[in-house]
Amino acid sequence: MREGRDGKEDMRQRRSRQHLSNALLGLMEEQPYGEISVVDICQRAMVHRTTFYAHFEDKNDLFHYVLQNMMDRFSENWARADKEKGLRAGFRDEFQKVLVFFRTHQRLCSVGLGGAGSPELQMMEKAIARVLERFILEKGDPAVQEDPYAAKVWGRFYAGAILSAVDWWLENNMPLSAEEMGALLERALPERWE
DSSP states (O other): OOOOTTSOOOHHHHHHHHHHHHHHHHHHTTSOGGGOOHHHHHHHHTOOHHHHHHHOSSHHHHHHHHHHHHHHHHHHHHHHHHHHHOHHHHHHHHHHHHHHHHHHTTHIIIIISOSTTOHHHHHHHHHHHHHHHHHHHHHTOHHHHHOTTHHHHHHHHHHHHHHHHHHHHHHTTOOSOHHHHHHHHHHHSOGGGO
């Protein structure tokens, strides 16, 4: 993502990025990510291509931006929830929000993000894993202190598990509520994360 000269983002830049983000998400609900072009995104956002390229290098850069914003929001909420409720309850509540997001944007999984192993799904898994890794490190679990790879491996493990659970939930027409799914996830997390 390109920044302004002084590194700050003004209101106009934020608005343009938001329009482009919304356009990409809307298009991903209608067709596979690989079939979406920068021209399609610009037409949907009603901006010129020069505006697009003033903010992003290509559509992958825009997709990274969308994922990063989503993960930043989840990260902020998890940090707040961790102080108020504990890590397990925070995980549960934010997982429920992830489910609600995908329920609202169901076609992102089935059309836009492609199948398992798609580059787009891998980008999403890595973004979720980075957020989880930070939480695991901040929690100060003794196992993390003893093994420098533990937080990275656990972050990727739980990110993959979360996306797999979301995929199962959507494939099966959401047979459980987001709250029931959250409760199941919470029971699967280590008790020491209380």
